[in-house]
Amino acid sequence: MINIEDKYRELMAEVLDRGAAKEDRTGTGTRSVFGRTIKHDMSMGFPILTGKKISFNAARTELLWILNGRTDLKYLEDNGVKYWRPDYERSGRTDETLGPVYGKQWRNFQGVDQLKNLVHAIRTNPDSRRMMVSAWNPSDMPDMVLPPCHYAFQVYVNDGVIDLMWQQRSADVFLGLPYDIAMYGLLLEMLAKGSDLKPGQLIGQLGDCHLYNNHLDQAREYLNRPNRALPKLELERGLSDNLLGGLNIPEDFEIKLLIYNPYPAIKAPLSVGK
Numbered sequence: 001m002i003n004i005e006d007k008y009r010e011l012m013a014e015v016l017d018r019g020a021a022k023e024d025r026t027g028t029g030t031r032s033v034f035g036r037t038i039k040h041d042m043s044m045g046f047p048i049l050t051g052k053k054i055s056f057n058a059a060r061t062e063l064l065w066i067l068n069g070r071t072d073l074k075y076l077e078d079n080g081v082k083y084w085r086p087d088y089e090r091s092g093r094t095d096e097t098l099g100p101v102y103g104k105q106w107r108n109f110q111g112v113d114q115l116k117n118l119v120h121a122i123r124t125n126p127d128s129r130r131m132m133v134s135a136w137n138p139s140d141m142p143d144m145v146l147p148p149c150h151y152a153f154q155v156y157v158n159d160g161v162i163d164l165m166w167q168q169r170s171a172d173v174f175l176g177l178p179y180d181i182a183m184y185g186l187l188l189e190m191l192a193k194g195s196d197l198k199p200g201q202l203i204g205q206l207g208d209c210h211l212y213n214n215h216l217d218q219a220r221e222y223l224n225r226p227n228r229a230l231p232k233l234e235l236e237r238g239l240s241d242n243l244l245g246g247l248n249i250p251e252d253f254e255i256k257l258l259i260y261n262p263y264p265a266i267k268a269p270l271s272v273g274k
Helices: 004-018 056-067 073-078 085-091 102-107 114-124 138-143 177-194 213-223
Strands: 020-022 030-041 132-134 150-158 161-172 198-212 232-235 255-258
Touching: 004 030, 004 177, 004 198, 004 213, 030 177, 030 213, 056 073, 056 102, 056 177, 073 085, 102 114, 114 132, 114 150, 114 177, 150 177, 161 177, 177 198, 177 232, 198 213
Parallel strands: 161 198
Antiparallel strands: 020 030, 030 198, 132 150, 150 161, 232 255
16 A cells, blocks of 8 residues: 655655756755656545644645635634745735635636536546646736646546545645645545545646755655654545535534644745745
């Protein structure tokens, strides 16, 4: 069985050892590889990394913000997620939103509620090869604080099991990717629960996989920490047709992470564009 901890460590070690030196929009510089796939068998546990403490609240909050079709900073910051503020301030926006980013595209892509259609298709047409959601909308990108890093996902249903594969153009391996993994793991669990399916494989297809030059020592520290057991997730209910009209989170969803025993957090600076 495939464990996300092993795949994540393999990717991080490869970037450290063989990554190409690249410049980037923040001016920090990176080591980078391109076109990698990471996988996790959900029966091994919930995919939140244990080599350092990852804020499950941040991953949950950002996912629920997207599911609600929101793009405002208030919901995020009221729930303790503040890492979007620097990019917002750099952008010159003054409306306290990130523009038409993930939530707008998932729930209202030129008038189409992609997420609602996906959930309906899982229940009514599970053999469909069109069960996917995209956040990549070039016409809206000039108004976004940042274009989507994880830009699409697709699900596959077979024999009572649902798999999820997401696509990501840019993966900040040390800081951002662990949250993307946890977020899509939570989404897979929600889709499975709402459709009476078992969560199967979580798959990430990653484009530019990079470590910022000021994260290299932190990555080495992470790799020196042995794996710990992954936690379990407890969901009161999942995503289903009758919920998507009004997801008011967190009150409507009871989500608990059980027996999460990570190593302490490893501090690393956030690189922001200029």
